Amino acid sequence: MENFFAAPTRKELADHLTRALGWVAARPQGEQAPVVLIYAWNENDEGGWLMPTLPCQTDRLDALRQVLKKTAAPDRKPELC
Structure with a gap:
């Protein structure tokens, strides 16, 4: 029997x-x-x-961005590595 895992939907990833x-x-x-x-x-x-794949599928990044925009601390600047 093979294991199969479906990729998360945009909502599941955000959740x-x-x-x-x-x-x-x-x-x-x-x-x-x-x-x-x-x-x-x-x-x-x-x-x-x-990472986006052709034809520029950014759903996963868009989902994460929406969450991070809501939870970002307004008094802190993001730190770059």
Whole structure:
């Protein structure tokens, strides 16, 4: 028997990120992780991709952007790596 996993819909992906950010925010100050890990930018073979693919499918990035726009702290500037 083969395992098959369907890619998340835009809403499912947004909901996952919302829950992850909520979980981090709910931790006591000294136990908060400063990051949520999202798998993965370019795992195209495994279905975990976020990067746009032809013909410029940006649904996954758009979903994450909508969540992050709502949850961004207004007094903090994003840090670049």
